[in-house]
Amino acid sequence: MAEYPTIDSELLRTFVAIADQGGFTRAAEVLNRTQSAVSMQMKRLEMDVVKRNLFQRAGRQLELTAEGQLLLSYARRILKLQGEIISTLREPHMVGSVSIGTPDDYVMRFLPSILARFAQSYPMVQVELHCEPSYQLLQRKDLDLTIVTRKPGTEIGQLLRQEKMVWAQAAGFALQEQSSLPLAMFNNDCFCREWACNALDTMERDYRVAYTSPSLSAIMAVVGAGLAITAQLESLIPADMQIIGEEHGLPSMPSASIVLLRNPQAQSPITECLAEYVAEGFRL
Structure with a gap:
């Protein structure tokens, strides 16, 4: 050996x-x-x-x-x-279950590695994952942990990271040929959609919200097909898409905050342990 x-x-x-x-x-x-x-x-x-x-x-x-x-x-x-x-x-006593809610946005980008590391360390803990938009998650009282997106100045809970919103399009999308800019965005209750529309209104750029969905994967499928552009947090943009901005005649966008909420009625070693894994995962 x-x-x-x-x-x-x-x-x-x-x-x-x-x-x-x-x-x-x-x-x-x-x-x-x-x-x-x-x-x-x-x-x-x-x-x-x-x-x-x-x-x-x-x-x-x-x-x-x-x-x-x-x-x-x-x-x-x-x-x-x-x-x-x-x-x-x-800690062989780490046996039980924990529930966590998150928008669809962060499932593919952050959760796989977080949950994989957590499962490796605590294989006897069952994790319930609930995917809903931030505004719906904020109304729920039955989840142990909740990840939500917040406007700057309205952060509650533990700040995981702050990220700038960026515009993105499929490689080869002819933005300059679009007289009315087609957008693929989340539904009306998302403040990120409000930011994007207000920014375009301010610069008097003609646009239309051509596609809406509560699912980030659906939005990215539309953008990837060259049917529209979108505005999302920078870490959520796939590598095969092009980040665009002011040089393409688009307005600069602000930053949003990703925060972790703990249910005070569901505190336990299991919940706190998963919270630590989540915090570390969002720093990577």
């Missing part, structure tokens, strides 16, 4: 702390260690283990080298996996 070199997890933990805190001094404070101890650990990691320089000075700033950036990605994954292993072994 082949033997592979190993890295002490404490060295990785210290390395990640230095990268996150921007220096040895602050990392030492976070880790509750002396600065000399942190320096010795990094010297050991660089000189004896990876045999590469992981940090470099840029004036007064401490920056990661290319090798440091590579190691940081692996270090985070290794430390997270170790935490999941310990959690799984120490």
Whole structure:
């Protein structure tokens, strides 16, 4: 059986702390260690283990080298996996169910990887997934966790991320040939549709809402077929579509907030654990 070199997890933990805190001094404070101890650990990691320089000075700033950036990605994954292993072994009581609601928007983009990691760590927990528009989810009181899109300034719960809305079209769509711009958007209750229409009205750009659906996949199918353009959060635009903007005669769009709501009547270790996975998944 082949033997592979190993890295002490404490060295990785210290390395990640230095990268996150921007220096040895602050990392030492976070880790509750002396600065000399942190320096010795990094010297050991660089000189004896990876045999590469992981940090470099840029004036007064401490920056990661290319090798440091590579190691940081692996270090985070290794430390997270170790935490999941310990959690799984120490918490065999994590058996039960949890319900989560989300708009169709985020199902394909974020939920698969989140739920896959959660299921790997807690295989005995059953997850109920409910897909509805944000305005409907906000009216429900029976869900443990809820992901919704909110206008800036109206955020409630835990902010997961903020994203700019962008215009998108199928590759090869002849936008300049459209005297009246065909749009594919969500139904009337979606404020993103309101934003898009108001922005076009303000610049006096002729348009028509040609296709509506509560389903993002349906909207993207229409756009992908070259029948219309749409305005959605940037992370939701498929790689095979073209993001367009002011250079194409379209108005700039604002940013929206994605937030996570917890049901105060359904707090449990299972619910809170899934909430942590959701928060991390939306940061990636």
